[in-house]
Amino acid sequence: MPILSYDSKRDESGLMQLLQEEGEDWSCYFAPHRWGNYCRALAESIVYVAYESEKLCGFCRALKDGEFYIYVCELLVGREHRGNSLGLKLLKRIETNFSDHDVYVMSDADGYYEKIGYKKEGTIYRVK
Helix, strand or coil: CCCEEHHHHHHHHHHHHHHHCCCCHHHHCCCCHHHHHHHHHHHHEEEEEECCCEECCCCCCEEECCCCCEEEEEEEEEECCCCCCCHHHHHHHHHHHHHCEEEEEECCCEEEEEHHCCCCCCCCCCCC
């Protein structure tokens, strides 16, 4: 299953489909009035996608904070592809490509990250 850098021409419609299949929890990204903003965010982020049989089945989006930190803000693997370490492979691509940075995950799925051996460090608070 290849992991590729995001290309909007190749990946945009597949990513939209993946988000829609996941449902309401991801609607803040694919809602018609938000999709353009999200596409701009993708263009300014570190994004990797995974394919199986020409279908986009997972993605990871991260932000780079200068030369120090990488913050993973989204990781999604399609339901039918879970349990095959695809999420871990996407995260490992970021670790490998940014080995000189500390990598953190902003998570609302702590159990998953603990299961794959990541250690919790601090917290995050919503300002607004």
